[in-house]
Amino acid sequence: MTTIIAQTISKAVFAICLMYSVNLFIHGANYPGGGFIGGVLLVCGIILIYVTFGINRADKMFKQDWFGWFGFGLLFASIAAIFPMFKNHNYFRSAFNVVHFEFFGISFGELEFASSMMFDVGVYFVVIGGLVFIITQIGKHKYSPPKEKDEKNVSLDRKDNIILPEPKEETEITDNTVSAAEGLQ
Amino acid sequence: MNFFIALLVSFLFGLGIYLILNRDIMKIAIGFGIMGHATNIFIVASGILQGEFVPIIITKINEYTTFIFGDDLASGIIAPIIEGTSEAGMYADPLTQALVLTAIVISFATTAVILTLIYHIDKEFETTDVNKLGRMKG
Amino acid sequence: MLLALLYDRSFDSVDPFIILAFIIFLPFAAAFVLPIIGSKMKEKIGWFATLISFICFLAVLYLIPNVSREENLSGIIPWINELGINFSLRADGLSILLAAIVSFIGIMIMFYSNGYMSPKDDLNRYYQYLLVFMGSMLGIAFSDNLILLFLFWELTSISSFLLIGYYRDTEKSIYGARKALLITAGGGLFMLLGFIAIGLVTGTYEISQIVSNPEIILNLKSSPDFAGILILILIGAFAKSAQGIFYIWLPNAMEAPTPVSAFLHSATMVKAGIFLIARFHPVFSGTDLWFYLVSGTGMITMIFAGYIAIRQTDLKAILAYSTISQLAYLVTMYGFTTEILPTIGVSAATFHLLNHSTFKACLFLIVGIVAHELGTRDIREMGGLAKKMPITFIIAIIAAASMAGIPPFNGYLSKELFYESSIIMGQQIGGIWSAIIPMTALAGGVLTFMYSLRLIHKVFLGKPANEEMYSKAHEPGAIMLIPPIILAALIVLIGLFPDLFIEYLVQPAINSIAPGSEKLHVQLWHGFTRPFIMTVFTIAIGLFFYMKYDEIAESQNRFCSNYKWFSLNNLYDKAVNNARSESAKISGSIQRGPPTGYIIWMLVFTIFLILIPLSGFYFSGGNLFDPSIMRLPASEYFLLAIIVITAIGAAIAPKYIVAIMSLSAMGYLVALLYAYLKAPDLAMTQVCVETLSTILFLAVIMKLRKKEAVNPDPRSDQITKLLIGFISGFSFLLVIMATGIVEPFVPFSEYFIENAIELTGGRNIVNVIVVDFRGYDTIGEITVLSLAALCVYNIIRAKGMKKEKKKESKEEEESTNITDNITDIVPEEI
């Protein structure tokens, strides 16, 4: 699937997914849609890129810390939920306001600002970050049996009865790992 | 609750449980997938309000439209969306649908976890046979 | 001068309750601060402990005049209302007697330990345990609340456990410690149940209220639970005092350091059971059951233990069995309920309680000296020590003579009383019992006489068996000699002037057990009465059988080696050793390993639980099916059919890819079904999520070793599983079918539909519910999603112990259970 055609098309599809997901996200209150569906749709687009380009390349393209994304989303949702407390209301108390845009007597339509929208932003981010993170983590991982060398080191440490912090495992995935894309083809 | 939907749900349950009792670890995951679907269908179908309409209240039509799931799709193919607020009994039960939305996500999350686990079990035990997962006993 | 100080009642204003609490808590507090002091005093820490016990003893002495005037020395602090536990203390004659014994022997033991324990030992720990023990023993003596008594009771078990296991490297001590703990603490549990039952019947746990109120006692005696309560309490008491079948722990407890044996396992702790029997004497005595259980057990134990003592060659083992036998005297006597001289049994027992403590502690200390000097406790290696250790010899003679019941020592006095009470009891029952009971008592006396004589004969007289050891032996230092000398002096004193002790110690105790009893009169010489004749017979028969001592011992040895299985120890060892392997078998058959069995259990249980209300409903004539709900548009039948087909496809396809694709198709169809069910949001979500989960499935499958399902089970297994699937599906069907709104209630959904626009400004009610009405659920939902991500992250990075698989499994096979190792060191006594 990693042909040029597929890659080009997937880029286009990604763009469409992005736009439509934003659309769905904004529409959520009145029409089918909302933060969750929007997020999942965008994830579909992102995963398509991952599948067609291979994980490492796609990672380089996005340069995103998906771990952080859902952390941020969770934080945002939490804060949106806590915020009403500072206004002497209960947790998760919602409010909305419809603002009319009217300049010089000409109506430019009206926009609705709902506090639940803020919360939905959090949902949106968590869904994107979490789902992409899960799938890329599973896709990236390559099983490698523990090296002999490490074993010796640890056993030596044990004999000396000193609890040393174990050598840090490399968090970054090296380039030679098999990408999920290859697996998915 | 509708008998045929109930029959479907319980059939899926039975099938899911049969699969969960299967020896193959991947089939267990599939079994959970089927059971998740069964639960979700059950939740949706057991809505108390059995109205004819999608639970979206439309007071003003055509303010703006979307290009796939517009009003046409919502009102035409699936179910009509009526104008104006109306009595609650006209709608399908929105609460159960909201609950299912949550349930879908949760079952997806657990599926992701169990799949990761299955992958690692396959690497560690070198088999997908569940009966070999008996190293801890007694 | 000391007496003058005691009688200068300048402290009269002090609340006696405070004194009692002080007596109990002083040892505990001392044990707590002992490590701090110990770091300064080093090996001299023993003197600190001695001082503490001396203070306790003085405080007890201070209370004696009050008690002998029968003042009410008690106090109460409410503790836990729900349990009826009060911190209530009370001093009467019996508790003062026990407390005096405990604190006095405590002084002797701590004093003696300074010489006995080598500075290399962990002295802090030793004295800590001893002090804790002494405190809890005093607590038993003074507590007036049953549960409080139980609290101290179990504390003595624990401290005894720790002291027996003082030499914690040796398997023998561990064996003994575990045995003592299991039997005494376990027996205590049964006793606790008995106490609770008493509390339920009488409505109070206060001993003084129960004992003093005749109405309550009558109530208790007529209660249907009386037999149960009595048996439960006696189990605890007998376990502690090593009576009946529970005696087996005491000989093994002799692994403790000798001063500990002297203190705990002869003089004081084992008396706790006796103390309890005495405490409950007013409540339970007078019933037939009491006599049969208590005296019966006592007499059997007395003869049996005395008989076994003959074959022992270990000095401490002899004394251990002798202790069991002597305690059995006490139990027997407390069981007697006589009409003529109704309190003769109680008086005799109480007096003997005091005497036994003195001579047995003294003997143990002597044994300690001998073992310390010779380095062995085997009686066959000794002999002729009288020349080397004359002082020890004299003390030993005094103590042994007292134990054997030879005038003019105190043991003689109480033994006479024992004989007298047994004669009276026998007469009361009449018939053949009037001979059997005194004869049993006589037999007990003869056995005691024999092993007492043997003790002196083998250790101090005759020719030395082991020259090397003999040459090393010499008189010990003053520290180790003074306590036995004091005790021996006491033995003589009580023997010659019993009235002083009876008046201040024994008589108040008797009064507190049996109020208003006659004054006890003891004299060394009271004519040719029947007890005196019995004493003469005792000595004569004892001397006669002593000639054949070795033959008796030999026959016992032969019996034991031939019938090894015929012993309680054997039973205990089997139970303890096999406990782990047997329960491993049971547990292994429950917990089999593979998860499938567990799931089956869970489902079977689920079905069972659903069946309960279902059958109730069905048999009461309920209608399970409602035909009105069986309508559906025709197009949906088709959809349902395809869903079923895809699901079956996912189930039976052996190749993973096919199965996943089938599952995925099913997911999309389900999305369509949602659309039919008027849920557009759901349909969209389902489509997207299904896509993602298919990708996830595929990503995992691509990494598996095999891309195909393992061979299915044998057919019979599969049929079982199908059956379980079918039944659970069916039972769920019934539950699902029944789900339907009950008329009068308005569902929540209506509120949401009616108020959505007004409250939230959104028209898509589902979405409004998700982010607003039940947004709190949604925050949980996204948390779950984040958690799944974190889980995946953690699972991928999980590390375990480095593998040494094959080696370890071999080791596991070779390694034996710890209990198995113990079989080797099972002592040879019955």
Added chain:
Amino acid sequence: MILQIASTIDNLLLSVPFIYNNVDVLPIAVPLLAGALMILFRHRIKFQKYLNLAVSIIILILAFLLITKVIVNGPSAYAVGEFGKYGIVLVADLLSSSMVLLTAFISLMCVIYSYEYIESESLNQSYYALFNLMIAGLNGIFLTGDIFNLYVFFEIMFLASIGLIFANEKLSSTLIEHKFEGAFKYLVLGMIGSTIMLIAIITTYGTIGSLNMADIALKISILNQEGRLPWQIVAAGLLFIIVFGNKAALFPLHYWLPDVHPTAPTPISAMLSGILIKVGVYGILRIVFLIYAPASSYYLPVLMLISLITIVVGAIGAIAQTDLKRMLAYSSISQIGYVFLGLSIGTAGSIAAAFVYMIFHAVAKSMLFLTAGGVIHHAETRDMTKMGGLIKTMPFYSAAFMIGAMSIAGIPPIAGFFSKMYLLKTGLEAGATIAVFIALITAFATIYYMFNSWISIFWGESLKNKRFHSSHEMMLPIAILCVFAILLGILCNPVFEAGDIVASQIIDPELYISTVLKVIPR
């Protein structure tokens, strides 16, 4: 006196309306927020550590404030989003607030212990976040008054615990395959449980039309009075027993526990055995005595039967084990059986006893697990038969283990005795003589296995005489829990009083229901 102190604190709190008004939800909101922060700050190690400590202490304080509020003002209901019973209501009665306090306390101990115990990479990247979210889940379960919300938080707790099982420990003594195997069993059984829970919830909703616990309880009791209680409601209640029984490890549902608890890292084992299995107890208390209370005559005999089997099976398993942590896990099964015994007897006294038992067991068992962690590190094996003579090298741990063993075995004056005695007493009062007798025999077995393991770990020939640098961060929590195990025994009056109030609130749920239904939707 406690009431006075509580009301003083409550008055002080009134001056801070922000906290006073929201103290019901803050024990959930704060760890949720903290969990998110921990994910974001995962590269700043020091900051994260202190933040986590601060958050744990804050939660403890909040839980304390919550319980004082409940003591002074009675049960309080808090409508999330101000939608009354139609939205989600958090209800803090004395039972739930004391569970929150217990959770906060034990989790603080486990957090402190973790600093030294958990491998640094695992600790920084995911451990804190998972831990905080787990606490949020636990508090959510304890405080929520909505059954579907209960499900959601149940899942949070469940997934968080799975994630935490896979946290890496320094010097691990668990085989990775055991971890996978145990977690797989846990996950599979838990997922079936979740499915069953959803079915039960939806059956209830489909019949009653309500998700609010108090509302459902009211409506079911109305139906019951009219004599037309639908059977599927009873079945739903029984299905809930499966779900919570699965968490609490009741007999035919206990299989996962001996595999999972030992394989988890020690502080997590302590949390699992100390708190997480109590979630099952809490849930069944709510199910049997609040929501489906009219049908409790169906539930109690079943519970009594399976609790007795659980007691015996757990004890047998514990006797059989040579693996230290596995023995403790089996002991947890047996002990939770005791709690359920008290619960199933169903009188006010026995429920109070079960409550007290639960709390004392939580303290003792988590301390035992933490102690076992240090012991295992030192001995480098989990097999008790291979240990020996450790008392010389680790006297502190031996004393702590001794106190824990005494508490579990019910030997005075440690806390466990009083709860066990209370249980026996109330059991006898209620006339459940046979059950009490079985419990007593098993208590004897408990003495056997607890002390047998103590002996084989700490006595005997010292095979290895290695120095083990047990850090203060590991000893401090054990010491605190030790002190609590002793002090709760000696000064257990407040706990017993609380138990009485809890039992009276549970037996008579009217106060709970009226508190919730008084909340007016906007």
